[in-house]
Amino acid sequence: MAITNDKLRSLFEPPAQAPPDHVIRAVGLTKVYRMGTEETHALRGASMQALRGEYLSIMGPSGSGKSTLFNLIGALQKPTSGKVYIDQVDIAQLDTEELAWLRCRKIGYIFQTFNLIQVMTCLENVMLPMAYAGREAEEARESAIRKLELVGLGHRVLHKPAELSGGQQQRVAIARAMANDPAIILADEPTANLDQKTGEEMIELLAYLKQTFAVTIISATHDLKMLQRSDRILWIEDGRIVKAARPDDIDFQSSEFH
Amino acid sequence: MSRVPEQIDLPLRVAATIVVQGLRIRLGRSLVTISGVLLGIAMLTATATGYLVKDGVREEDQIRGDVRRMTNFLTSELGTLEGKSLALFAGDEPTEAETRLLAELARQTQRLLTAPDQPALESKPLPGERVPKAAGLLEADACVVIGSRAETAAFLSQLQEAHYGRPVAMTRLTSEETTPDDTLYFLPLSTELSEQELAAQAAEKRTARYRVGWVLGIALLVTLMGITNAMLMSVTERFREIGTMKCLGATSRLVRRIFLIESLIVGVSGALAGALLGALFSLAFYCIVYGPALLVGSLDLGVLALWLLAAVLAGVFLTIICAIYPASVASSMVPATALRSNV
Structure with missing residues (x-):
């Protein structure tokens, strides 16, 4: 009888295979902002996964909860309910020191507004996360120069951000995000403040980083070029993920994109 | 995990x-x-x-004013102080103004006579001669006494017994405190302020x-x-x-x-x-x-x-x-x- 039971059970179990390697997994995220008595639901149960080494784009109109989702999966904010797993770790369980470690070494952030520290040179900006990681100054300096060379700014290391164009500033931000060789790069509309051509360069650079260093890149974006270049696209609408698709399956000529 | x-x-x-x-x-x-x-x-x-x-x-x-006033009182009584000898007695620790007065007098007269055994003056080395006996002090042109009448009663009675006829300048005596039947010739240096x-x-x-x-x-x-x-x-x-x-x-x-x-x-x-x-x-x-x-x-x-x-x-x-x-x-x-x- 027991044998039959086992057999029976095996019929219902999925065939054994390597489980998908989710570097980020978000389950049922909700986020409510309270302004006085008024409540704003930025997210209403969004769930998503990002595979290791994937170029994932999140798309949605403004006010759809894109940035909130981005902040939640980047451990920059706590969800009202729901769970975020980064490398299988439930980040709600982490204390502030552990979160700081995670932000320092696992995740690199790229912002729409670059968020470079204006008074520091490019080199010092890139060296900052290295200093937080406790890396020795000489080694960090060399490593930072290599990162800047990687993004094509090897000749501008001692310039201040204000002396650079928007595209160059975003390159510095990308070099800074790569400072401690993170597993994930989170980019919140990285091309929104750049012109068409510079934006494309940035997309190519991110794609190159993904190829060369196998980093997972997650970006919130409207940029058509960026969507086309990504491995997978998620649509977010009114605080929920409503659709997921590969760029090959999407008609970019449709009215949705224009 | x-x-x-x-x-x-x-x-x-x-x-x-x-x-x-x-x-x-x-x-x-x-x-x-x-x-x-x-x-x-x-x-x-x-x-x-x-x-x-x-x-x-x-x-x-204030201190400088006090010193100036007291010196003026003395000069108006004795004429110029140059070459005069002044005997000095302190019944009490001199105040800042009194110390300055003594320094000023020592500078002008070049001759301050002090009796030994004056504890109040021990801590303040003053220029001038030390006269071994109190009697020697009587030779001076005038006596400068630091302290009120009560504080210096013993010394004053000594002067009285010796029939000292020269001015006795008292730093802490006002003119109101002198009486006509005083046998000593007091020169009050202090001024009393009204209420x-x-x-x-x-x-x-x-x-x-x-x-x-x-x-x-x-x-x-x-x-x-x-x-x-x-x-x-x-x-x-x-x-x-x-x-x-x-x-x-x-x-x-x-x-x-x-x-x-x-x-x-x-x-x-x-x-x-x-x-x-x-x-x-x-x-x-x-x-x-x-x-x-x-x-x-x-x-x-x-x-x-x-x-x-x-x-x-x-x-x-x-x-x-x-x-x-x-x-x-x-x-x-x-x-x-x-x-x-x-x-």
Whole structure:
């Protein structure tokens, strides 16, 4: 009888295979902002996964909860309910020191507004996360120069951000995000403040980083070029993920994109 | 489930290096902040030093007036003091004015005779001859007695017995206290103020104290505002930067530590420079007003140093409080909120 039971059970179990390697997994995220008595639901149960080494784009109109989702999966904010797993770790369980470690070494952030520290040179900006990681100054300096060379700014290391164009500033931000060789790069509309051509360069650079260093890149974006270049696209609408698709399956000529 | 290690806190030395680098990098802005603290403390110490100087000068002025008055009384009685010999007796510890009077008399007469065994004078070495016997003192042109009648009763009766006929100048005797049947020829050097005058003086002192308190209070308030404003601005304008720092992996503790060290450096350098500048400015000003001699003679350096120390400590304390509070608010913010803040 027991044998039959086992057999029976095996019929219902999925065939054994390597489980998908989710570097980020978000389950049922909700986020409510309270302004006085008024409540704003930025997210209403969004769930998503990002595979290791994937170029994932999140798309949605403004006010759809894109940035909130981005902040939640980047451990920059706590969800009202729901769970975020980064490398299988439930980040709600982490204390502030552990979160700081995670932000320092696992995740690199790229912002729409670059968020470079204006008074520091490019080199010092890139060296900052290295200093937080406790890396020795000489080694960090060399490593930072290599990162800047990687993004094509090897000749501008001692310039201040204000002396650079928007595209160059975003390159510095990308070099800074790569400072401690993170597993994930989170980019919140990285091309929104750049012109068409510079934006494309940035997309190519991110794609190159993904190829060369196998980093997972997650970006919130409207940029058509960026969507086309990504491995997978998620649509977010009114605080929920409503659709997921590969760029090959999407008609970019449709009215949705224009 | 893989483990996430804690972000190690950077050692103080590394935090200090980050701070020094930061201060060097934003040198211009740091100087503005430091000068905010500096001006505040300079304002406070300049005001305080001014009052200290004026107080000292007023006291010095009073003493000089007293000495001048007493010397004048003596000269009007004896004529010029040059070549005269004066016998000296002290029944009590001489006051500042009396000591100055003795020095002045010693300078003019070149001859002050003092009897031995005068404990009140032991601590103040005076120029002049020591006369071994009290009898020798009777040869002097006049007697200068320090102390009231009661304090010097024994000496006075000695003079009386010797039928001393020359003037006996008493530093603490007023003309009201002499009587016609005194056998000695008293020369009262002290002046008694009427009750009205005393009351007026007391009232004057009281209002002066209120005025000083008021102005010092205002100066303290201005200092408080200046430092608070400078530090609050310099930290709140960096809220986004703090958010960015936290995104890049700085712990809240590191952020607080960085701002603590930074405000300590800013506070100590600003307050020290401010205290020195304020005091020097004030002293230079009053040097011009009163002249260097009077200023040097009347300034109590110990009290001034205490004032400066208090001002520096207050400045450093204020600076740290005003920097740490907003910095710790920002560092305990969710990074996303700190990043959004637009100051």
